[in-house]
Amino acid sequence: MADQYQFNANEEKIHKDRHTKEIDLINRDPKQINEDVVKVEFEDVIAEPDGTHSLDGVWKLSYTTFTVSKYWCYRILSAIFGIPVALLWGFLFACISFCHIWAVVPCIKSCLIESQCISRIYSLCIQTFCDPFFEALGKVFSSVRVALRKEV
Numbered sequence: 001m002a003d004q005y006q007f008n009a010n011e012e013k014i015h016k017d018r019h020t021k022e023i024d025l026i027n028r029d030p031k032q033i034n035e036d037v038v039k040v041e042f043e044d045v046i047a048e049p050d051g052t053h054s055l056d057g058v059w060k061l062s063y064t065t066f067t068v069s070k071y072w073c074y075r076i077l078s079a080i081f082g083i084p085v086a087l088l089w090g091f092l093f094a095c096i097s098f099c100h101i102w103a104v105v106p107c108i109k110s111c112l113i114e115s116q117c118i119s120r121i122y123s124l125c126i127q128t129f130c131d132p133f134f135e136a137l138g139k140v141f142s143s144v145r146v147a148l149r150k151e152v
Contacts, residue, residue: 042066 024030042063048054054062 040070 029035046062046066048059053059
């Protein structure tokens with residue numbers, strides 16, 4: 001009895017945790033979705049070849065300006081638009097899931113069931129009408145012999 005209660009408690013906790021799980025504030029891309037896409041550093045955008053160097057102070061200040069402005073611009077944009085965009089994406093994926101679950105899969109299943117029925121009828125027609133016809137043709141032409149003679 002205690003094992004059954006423990007199992008139900010664990011099952012309920014797993015079910016509850018899907019919607020209320022803790023999010024990782026350190027590793028925010030655990031599946032490496034944006035590994036190559038948006039990982040843009042100063043060196044990826046601005047580079048001075050040998051023989052064309054700006055002043056060291058300008059280079060350092062440019063690096064700092066680029067890095068800090070990118071950081072804060074992203075933070076401000078995500079603070080302003082992050083929640084509304086997350087709401088839109090959540091709504092979009094909910095609609096896609098709804099359409100897939102309630103329309104796409106049932107339509108595919110319906111087509112498969114109907115095509116299976118049509119396939120059986122087609123197979124029956126072929127076996128009834130075409131098979132005897134082609135068997136008869138095979139028997140007619142089975143006695144035909146072809147001889148190839150070379151005349152000089």
